[in-house]
Amino acid sequence: MRCSATRTSTVPRPRRRRSPATSRSLITEYAWGKVWTRPGLDRRSRSIATLTALLALRHWGEFAMHVRAARTNGLSDEEIAEVILQSAVYCGVPVANHGFAVAREVLEEPGRRCLSSPHAPSRAPASASSAAGRRG
Numbered sequence: 001m002r003c004s005a006t007r008t009s010t011v012p013r014p015r016r017r018r019s020p021a022t023s024r025s026l027i028t029e030y031a032w033g034k035v036w037t038r039p040g041l042d043r044r045s046r047s048i049a050t051l052t053a054l055l056a057l058r059h060w061g062e063f064a065m066h067v068r069a070a071r072t073n074g075l076s077d078e079e080i081a082e083v084i085l086q087s088a089v090y091c092g093v094p095v096a097n098h099g100f101a102v103a104r105e106v107l108e109e110p111g112r113r114c115l116s117s118p119h120a121p122s123r124a125p126a127s128a129s130s131a132a133g134r135r136g
Contacts, residue, residue, distance in 0.1 A: 043073040043074065044070075044073050044074045044075055046073070047066065047069060047070035047073045047075055048070075048075070048079075048083050050066050050069075050070075051063065051066055051067065051070060051080070051083050051084070051087075052083060052086075052087050052091075054066055055084065055087045055091050055095055055096070055099045056087065056090070056091045056095070058095060058098075060098070060102050063099065063102055063103075064102050064103075064105070064106045067080060067102070067103045067106045067107065068106055070083075071107075077107055080103055080107075081100070081103070084096050084099045084100055084103060087099065
């Protein structure tokens with residue numbers, strides 16, 4: 001599951017140094033294996049919940065990784081912006097502002113679109129074909 005969501009087969013090198021092998025194993029087997037593959041929520045919904053939790057807890061490195069995973073799981077840049085904006089009400093505006101900065105940096109990586117203005121994300125209706133085009 002981790003490979004599918006993050007498009008990587010390994011934990012990024014800086015995280016590997018901080019996490020003992022048992023911790024990595026627990027995360028890989030339990031979080032990515034047991035929780036993310038449960039039938040109760042689709043991957044898009046799990047990404048929304050995860051982004052919100054990571055914003056609330058201010059885990060910026062994990063938040064950046066899950067912004068990438070959210071795109072893989074089908075969220076558009078505009079939907080990611082909406083998750084961050086929604087979180088501002090419950091997590092605080094300073095947290096959301098930093099979340100926008102982290103997400104913008106991630107989404108400006110080569111080959112990715114960047115977020116529009118964080119306070120006015122475009123929400124044009126998307127057809128199924130245009131949504132599929134954004135994911136590719």
